[in-house]
Amino acid sequence: MKEDFYEILGVSKSASAAEIKKAYRKKALQYHPDKNPGDAKAEEMFKKSAEAYEVLSDPNKKAKYDQFGHAAFEGGGFGGGGMNMDDIFSQFGDIFGSAFGGGGFSGFGGFGGGGQRRVKGSNLRIRVKLTLEEIANGVEKKVKVRRKIQAEGVTYKTCTTCNGRGQVTKVQNTILGRMQTAATCSVCGGSGQILDGKPGDADAQGLKVSEETVSINIPAGVEEGMQLKVPGKGNDAPGNGIPGDLLVAIETQEHETLKREGDNLHYDLYISISDAILGTSKEIDAVGGKVRIKLEPGIQSGKILRLRGKGVSSLNGYGSGDLLVHVNVWTPKELNKEQKDFFERMQGNENFEPKPEKSDKSFFEKVKDMFS
Incomplete structure (x- = not known):
């Protein structure tokens, strides 16, 4: 069972944004890998603290976590969990300030300790169309993706413009005195390396296009327009960079007879008068x-039958919705003589006179119940 995010940072649920940030900085500095070299437990705590801060520092994610706990982020690609060192320093490096030479540490990126910045490759975006059955139960999809990877035989050397730091420093004279600013190196793009040698099938960055089959685990309950992330399956970055991500946009196919509303499904059932x-x-x-x-004898048109648990599985893991069957009694438009004679004899018959009971709800009451 995952640890409580508030307990990891040592704050209460009523803690302010400033208190949460202060608590995270304290934990991050305590368990920073530069301060605890080779300590796997400290590195794990460092990652847990970053994961907790990623959720609690975002008002929307925090609200979901307060309501649903860790279940709010299960299913992959929807925030929370699975952070690596590069994710942490790319998102929260500013929190460390100058405690470790500018936020990074040796071997994991940033500009700390004289290390070079690790540039992230570009993301790729694809669309995946799902049937209602796939959405209801979750599915694993295998898709072919054309992505840029580093070609074999490519070699790099240290960028002489920034001396491998990935950024250049400029000093300007202003009315307030001499001001020093840092900017990404325009020669190496911030990677600290430039191409030294490449094979003929590589581009100017030492990359080539390759087709790869990627497996995507899609959780039950996703909706049209949602986006999942498959880390590291975007384009490679030049040199010792971090691969980009594959962003998967969800599209849904319309079902022939079932209509979705949240986790519930609706089905229109037409029956004859005799039925x-x-x-x-x-x-x-x-x-x-x-x-x-x-269908019981004497069932009324407009009756809604609820089949519990026959809907779509909840994205947050809280069971499944229901299948609502809407009963519609179909009235024939044409009758033969025998049928017409029968219904003419039934006109005025007591059994055919409408006698709605108190339990027979009106149309507006049914609509109200359906949305409550």
Whole structure:
């Protein structure tokens, strides 16, 4: 079971944003890898603290965490968890200030300790279309992606413009005195390295295009327009850089008979007058296959039957929605003489006179119940 984020940082749920930031900085400096070389436990605590801060420092993520706990971020690609050292220093490096030479540390990026910055490759974006069955149960998709990778035989050397630091320092005279500023090196793009040699199939950055099959685990309950992230499956970065990410946009295919509303599904069932009077059983569509339902004699048009747990699995892992079956009694537009004679005889018959009971809800009450 994952540890509570508030306990990791040592703050209460009512802590302010400033208190949360202060607590994280204290933990990060305590467990910083430069201060604890070779200490796997300290590195793990360093990552846990960053993961906790990533959620609690974001008002939207914090609100979800306060309501649902760790379940709010399960399923992959929706924030929280799985941070590596490069993620931590690219997002929160400013918090360390000058405690470690500007935020980075040897071997993991940043500009600290004379180390060079690790540039991240560009992200790739694809769209994946899912059926309602795949959305309801979750699915693993394998897609072919054309991404840039570092070509074999490529060699790099230290950039002479920035001396491998990835940034250049400029000193300017202003009315306030001499001001020093740092900017990304325009020659190496911030990587601290430039191309030294490359094979013929590589581009000017030492990269080549390669097709790769990527496996994407899509959790149940995703919706149209959501975006998942597959770390490290974007384009490679030149030199000793960090690969970009693969961003997966979700598209949904419309089902022939089922309509989705949140975690619930809706099905329109049309029955004849005779079926409504006598009662019957019908086979209908559901995401797990066909299901058979029983209709009691005298069922009314507009009746809603609820099949619990037959909807879409919740994205947050809190069970599944329901399948709501809307019963519609279909009235024939044309009758033969025998049928017409029968219904003419039934006009005025006491059994055919409408006698709604108190338990028979009006249309507006049904709509209210459906959305409550």
